[in-house]
Amino acid sequence: MTRWPGLLPGHRPDPGGPAIRSRNSRTSIPTTAEASAWAEVLVRRHLLHTALLxxxxxxxxxxxxxxxxxxxxxxAALVDLAAQIQHHTRTTRNHTR
Known part of the structure; x- marks a missing residue:
């Protein structure tokens, strides 16, 4: 069982579900350096056990x-995963307050 319910490989949100709009639309493709930084943060904060390039x-x-x-x-896939984990963490935290 994963630590992020609903975030299975190939999982995509229901197209009929509520849309979450990004405040800042990306104007560039994520770089390896950006993905590496996200991987380091996710592992350091124990949101991932490991992330290796x-x-x-x-x-x-x-x-x-x-x-x-x-x-x-x-x-791009790693940055997308980081966004999914961050969204899940924020929505879960807001529901428990």
């Missing part, structure tokens, strides 16, 4: 030591 540019991530390893296709 493979030589082919893919990211190998694991939510917990016993969780399966997920393969993400490049920096």
């Amino acid at each position: 493979a030589p082919n540019g893919q990211w190998l991530v694991q939510s917990a030591p016993e969780a399966p390893v997920r393969v993400l296709d490049g920096p």
